[in-house]
Amino acid sequence: MKINTFHPVDFKRLFIGNPTDKLWFQMDIDHFFIHSFHSEKVDLKLPLPLHKKTVHDIMFIVHGSSARLAGLHRYELKKADLLFVPRLTASNTEFMTADIEGYYCHFSDEMLQTQPLLLDFFNQMILPTYLHFPEPNFQRVNKLLQSLWEVSREKKNQTEQSRLQAFYLACILAEISLLIKEENQQKPSKGNKLYKDFLSLAKTKIMHGWTLKQYADALNITPNHLNKTIKMLSNRSANDLLNELKIQEAKVLLLQTPSTLAEIAYLLGFTDQAHFGKFFKKHNNHTPSQYRKMIDMY
Numbered sequence: 497m498k499i500n501t502f503h504p505v506d507f508k509r510l511f512i513g514n515p516t517d518k519l520w521f522q523m524d525i526d527h528f529f530i531h532s533f534h535s536e537k538v539d540l541k542l543p544l545p546l547h548k549k550t551v552h553d554i555m556f557i558v559h560g561s562s563a564r565l566a567g568l569h570r571y572e573l574k575k576a577d578l579l580f581v582p583r584l585t586a587s588n589t590e591f592m593t594a595d596i597e598g599y600y601c602h603f604s605d606e607m608l609q610t611q612p613l614l615l616d617f618f619n620q621m622i623l624p625t626y627l628h629f630p631e632p633n634f635q636r637v638n639k640l641l642q643s644l645w646e647v648s649r650e651k652k653n654q655t656e657q658s659r660l661q662a663f664y665l666a667c668i669l670a671e672i673s674l675l676i677k678e679e680n681q682q683k684p685s686k687g688n689k690l691y692k693d694f695l696s697l698a699k700t701k702i703m704h705g706w707t708l709k710q711y712a713d714a715l716n717i718t719p720n721h722l723n724k725t726i727k728m729l730s731n732r733s734a735n736d737l738l739n740e741l742k743i744q745e746a747k748v749l750l751l752q753t754p755s756t757l758a759e760i761a762y763l764l765g766f767t768d769q770a771h772f773g774k775f776f777k778k779h780n781n782h783t784p785s786q787y788r789k790m791i792d793m794y
Contacts, residue, residue, distance in 0.1 A: 499586050501548040504529060504602060513539030526550070527604040528661060530645050534558070534597040544588045550781075552618075553602040554668070555579045556641055560596030564589050571626050576634040580625040580672065584740075599641040603665060609748055611662040618669055627675050640668050690715065691729045694722065695737070702741045705765030708734055743779045746772075750788045757784050 502510070504525045531538070546565065555564065556578045563572050564579055566587045571579050581587050583605070608614045629637055644664035647657065697714060698706075711734070712719040719734075726734040742764055749760045761772035776784050 499546055499548055501550065501584065503550050507547075507549065511541045511544060513541060525602075528602070528607050528648075528658075530599060530601040530641070530648050532599055532642075532645050533560075533592070535645075540589070540592070542592065543590045546586055546588045548584045548586055549581075549602070550583055551602040551604050552583050553581050553600065555581075556599045556601075556637065557596070558598040558638060560593040560598075562589065562592040562596060569626075576629045576631075578625075578627045578629065578637070578672065580627075599645060601641065601644070601665075605744060605747055606751070607658075607662065607665075609744075609751055610658070611666060613666045614662055614669065625672065625676065627672060629671075629675065633671060633675060637668060637671050640664055640671070644668070687725050687729055690717070690722070690725050694726060694734070695741075698738055698741050702738065702745055703763055703765060708738075711738075739775075739779060743776065746776055746784070747780075747787065750784055760784070 508525065555562065555573065557573045557575055559575060561572065561574045563570065564581075564587060565571075566579060566581045567585055570590075571577075573579055608618055641664075644661060647660045647664065650657070652660075693715060694711060697711060701711070708719050708722065712722045715722065723734045726732065726737060732740075746760060746764055749755055749763065753760075755763070757772070758769045761769045764772065766772040766775065773783055776782075776787070780787060
């Protein structure tokens with residue numbers, strides 16, 4: 497079965513019947529959006545088909561419930577539950593109760609890369625992520641999401657508003673990261689440790705052009721065991737994750753350095769600029785040159 501991938505603008509057009517929330521029209525929703533289930537109602541055409549999105553999303557429940565599929569798992573979300581779904585993860589929403597309250601928020605890689613702190617917190621997370629927040633943490637995250645929603649509705653200078661949004665989002669990701677660390681300490685898992693060790697190693701070697709076998713050798717396991725563990729925890733192959741990290745590194749170089757495309761291709765281990773261009777467009781739907789022009793938006 498083919499699983500379609502949607503940009504948020506296309507998702508809105510296909511699956512939302514009456515988007516009354518004015519933020520749907522005021523914000524660049526392909527890069528950031530936050531919605532309060534309590535304050536604004538939308539006619540979401542449920543159940544949604546299995547799909548992928550070009551953005552990462554958070555669903556946080558304050559009251560009521562919802563059921564979502566993300567990767568290999570189905571989650572029934574209730575009060576104080578949060579589900580974090582990374583970009584390009586197969587997911588759907590089966591239902592949301594009529595009395596649901598809470599928040600939906602999505603954001604792009606480009607927003608993450610505008611703030612190093614955001615990227616640091618995001619890179620610590622094992623995804624997709626389900627969390628149940630104890631009361632003190634629940635109240636803090638609820639207030640942070642409420643503040644993020646309120647800031648996003650205010651009429652401000654776009655640059656100032658984007659900075660505030662990034663600040664609140666960094667605080668939310670910090671809360672998520674903290675709870676993940678606490679849970680991992682309470683429930684040690686060899687699979688989780690291997691996953692984190694692999695990601696940590698990949699982030700240091702992604703520009704060295706290592707093969708999967710080289711990563712496996714460095715971790716003292718077989719390539720097959722490494723790939724199976726990564727697939728079990730992320731629903732992606734190890735090579736898919738390496739490609740994702742390489743794309744993220746390419747985006748950072750395109751957005752934050754004056755390096756030429758040929759120089760970036762060389763830094764990322766590509767034999768030539770054309771090969772890099774084809775790889776980037778395959779995974780991002782834009783050529784490197786087109787993507788670099790998007791920097792004017794931030």
